[in-house]
Amino acid sequence: MNRHDIALIGFGGVNRALAEIIHTRGQDLSDEIGFELRVVAITDLRLGSLMRTEGIDLGTALTLPDGVTFASMPGGAAVPQNDFVIRSTTADIVVEATYTNPVDGEPAVSHVRAALQSGKSVTTTNKGPVALAGAELNRIAVEHGMRFEYEGSVMSGTPVLSFASRVLPGLRVSGVQGILNGTSNYVLGQMETGMTLADAVAEAQALGYAEADPTADIEGSDVQLKVVILANEILGANITTADVERQGISRITPEDIAEAAADGRRWKLIGAARRDPDGRIIATVEPVALPLTHPLAGITGPTNAVSFDTDLLGTVTVSGPGAGRTETGYALLSDIIAIDAHQRAAAEALR
Ligand SMILES: NC(=O)C1=CN([C@@H]2O[C@H](COP(=O)(O)OP(=O)(O)OC[C@H]3O[C@@H](n4cnc5c(N)ncnc54)[C@H](O)[C@@H]3O)[C@@H](O)[C@H]2O)C=CC1
């Protein structure tokens, strides 16, 4: 049976969830997807680095006591050594799931670049490399015959990017808009029950929805990155975050929430991008008090939804999980399956 060896860069909620799926589903997973998966390297700021060409004991790696680093395991060290691990690992796929840096995407951009240039395909849920260096990294992937997959960068495990690229062929999409951040949607819903914004954010953090710095969720920079990704991937734009007006939800008060409810409305943080008649891209992130009859008003908790404005179908909406450790760990698995399928197709074409 074919096998893929993977290196995990970052060992937080999402990459641990992927490791859990591999560890607990074991041979059943291999039988279902048609190939074996082994983790042969892990690096993490807090835990250090670990390399085992024969495969890492995920049961041990996932249950290290607090304060114990990978130095306690064979092949482990107390420091991450990201670049060394990425360039020297025997893995054929690198999985980048470190913090999203909304300013310049680093060091994740460098992680992805180093992996592609050293002959590894990459899957990532990190919005930074995709939004801030997507064109460059996709070009490097093609130049090196590698794949750069990032389904989980928008709407977690909900395959909105695959949907748009594979299920809408022949349609002209003029705009995309929706609820693109699970944390802020969860927070607004909790505030409707009387919870304070701060307490609701703390809950979202405990549930694994929020960014390491939840300001990104609340002030809209996470949505801003996702709007850039959707505009560039689906509208064929070439915009950056500087082209996306941004306003978050921190100024929404309990009184605003109550006033909206009395008026039959619900506050939602909406990301949107559209191409206007003269071809310009108008892109925004803003809170909107939607009427309860609006299709996005019923989107609750960490669920996200994206509507596509098309020429032949009118509006098509995709909804599903927008955040969550396991849901996003699945996004990485779906990318690995896609990478395997591309590699099989390429090998078949050479026969
Ligand atoms: N949690 C979610 O629901 C979703 C998360 N994402 C994205 O996936 C990525 C990971 O998210 P989580 O696992 O939830 O975050 P997390 O904060 O739980 O884990 C991130 C891990 O990366 C490590 N790390 C950070 N910088 C590093 C570096 N320079 N070198 C090595 N390790 C480093 C940290 O020590 C931490 O263990 C983020 O970019 C996030 O925006 C995307 C979709 C959904």
Ligand SMILES: N[C@@H](CC=O)C(=O)O
């Ligand atoms: N913090 C993000 C995670 C997914 O991108 C969110 O809450 O949507």
